[in-house]
Amino acid sequence: MPRSDARRNYARILAVAEEEVAARGADASLEQIARTAGVGSATVRRHFPTRPALLEAVFRRQLDALAERARSLAEAPDARTALLDWLRALTTYAATARGLATALVRDEESMAHACSTTMTAASEPLVRRAAEAGAVGADVTAADLIAVVTGIVLATEHHRAPAAEAQRLLELAVRGISPAR
Structure with missing residues (x-):
């Protein structure tokens, strides 16, 4: 079972990604998603490798x-x-x-x-x-x-x-x- 901070990061990244994709489409910037979620790009890639x-x-x-x-x-x-x-x-x-x-x-x-x-x-x-x-x-x-x-x-x-x-x-x-x- 993932640690609680990892679960929070996942949920935060997903919530931000939903907003970014809704606003900008499927080409929304992964870097912008990471910044807005308050995590690094590596954290986004760890949860969502592609x-x-x-x-x-x-x-x-x-x-x-x-x-x-x-x-x-x-x-x-x-x-x-x-x-x-x-x-x-x-x-x-x-x-x-x-x-x-x-x-x-x-x-x-x-x-x-x-x-x-x-x-x-x-x-x-x-x-x-x-x-x-x-x-x-x-x-x-x-x-x-x-x-x-x-x-x-x-x-x-x-x-x-x-x-x-x-x-x-x-x-x-x-x-x-x-x-x-």
Whole structure:
């Protein structure tokens, strides 16, 4: 078990990193994060040996919450509504978490794999139920929908209101993927 000062440093670095990434995106300065957290660069590297490791930790908490939301929606009475509610939540988070979509498409395999695996696994039951209900085509996969959301977020990240624009584009995509009955 890490010492209490190491746990405090980890928590402080992560909190500062969340703020810096939110403000500056995935390219936030590791040196600035260290300065703001009141630790040295070596301390940041000890806790997070690579930028992808730090970014994964920054995004992990919310991704876990999104995965939990998917699990809670998995048994909702209306499979289409449940899937769309989750996709909207994912889109909103990804559009407001500056750098998440960019980090996912960069050559940062461990982070991309971890995030993609978490979101794909969480949404598979929702997609399967929606397909069984005829709300989406049988050939639509969770990975397909994650790719659609990622593309939308990348396309809107420099928009003056990225979350609103991302939601608007998601609604356009939904009409094509799952027209209302």
